[in-house]
Amino acid sequence: MAARFALMIDPVPADAEDGDFAATFQVVDPSAPALSVSELSTQRGDGIFETIGVVDSHPQEVGAHLDRLAHSAGLCDLPVPHLGQWRQAVARAAVECGPGEGAVKLILSRGVEHGPAPTAWVTAAAAPDNTVPRTRGIRVVTLDRGIDSGAAERAPWLLLGAKTLSYAVNMAALREAHRRDADDAIFVTSDGFVLEGPTSSVVLRFGDRYVTPATGTGILHGTTQISLFDHLRASGRTAQYEAVPVDALVRADAAWLVSSVRLAAPVTAIDGRAIPVDAEATASFNRYLLSPRD
Structure with a gap:
């Protein structure tokens, strides 16, 4: 998604008074150089x-995304973002997406090495056409994430619950899925439990x-998964969080990978084995996910 708009942010402390933060934003040319060569987001992926x-x-589910941004900042020992300032930046960028579907990306980096402050920016872009994955579905493969189900608690420095810029593993997983004639992947633990997709929730x-x-x-x-579960519960259906063993995947009556831009993509096969597709539920999910949600 090539950015059509970019906004640099001068972050304010999380406890700053609410107000108009327009003076802390600077519109920049998204095609022009804007970061220092010493920027740690590009040197080390050190950011969220x-x-x-x-x-x-x-913009959809802004509150949930900002809460997760703050959670990731805490896990990574980054300054906690002022959510009011970031909400205004999101609103400013979202109008630049224009009609149809788009995406606003928020980035908070540790900044320039030995610098006094973090670097922050927001971009806006048109979203790709996701009609095919939403309607025809996707084939997935399971890939070992290289951790067991207790790794997050045992080794919090792995930052497994943070949405960091260190996405090389996630992109490598997608390339491996493509090598295996699949569209996407589902990470699993070394002791046999389902985790998530490289860019989605299961x-x-x-x-x-x-x-x-x-x-x-x-x-x-996942913010999209949370919203979808709230919708399911509001309509009287049961939606639960559980430890899911890998062998349960092929026993499911239907499966989806859900994310903020692609929305709900039905899974048609896992590791080459076909699974049922619930076309009616998929259409219902995407109608809901395309409706205005705050």
Whole structure:
């Protein structure tokens, strides 16, 4: 997603009074150089980010994304962002997405090496056309994440619950999935439990129950998955967090990978084995996820 708009942010302390933060924003040319060669986001991937889906210039689930940004900042020992300032930056960027679907990306880096402050910016871009994965589905493979289900608690310095800029492993997993003639991947633990996709959350249906892997294993708490579960519960359906063994994947009555921009993509096969597709539920999910949500 090539950025069509970029906004540099001069971060204010989290406890600063609320107000108009427009003076702390600087519009920059997204195609022009804007970062120092000593910037730690590019040198070490030392920073965090969020990607917010936008529909007709309306940014979706802003509160949940900002809460997760703050959570990631705490895990990474970064200054806690002022959520009011970032909310205004999101609103400013979202209007630049124009009609249709778009994406606003928030980035908070540790900044220039030995520098006095973090670096922060927001970009806006048009979203890719996700009609095919939403309607025809995706094939996935399971890939060992190289950790067991207790790693997050035992080794918090792995930052497994933070959305960091260190995405080389996630991108390598997608390339491996493509090498295996699949569209995407599902990470699993070395002791046999389901985690998440490289850029998505896993949702499964067993009968009339919807299930997603429990976050205690260090997976990212998906904002789209949270919203979808709230919707399911509001409509009287059961939606639960559970430890999901790998062998349960092929026993599911339906499966989806859900994320902020692609939304709900039904899984058609796992490791080459076909699984049922619930087209009606998929269409219902995406209608909801495309509706305005704050």
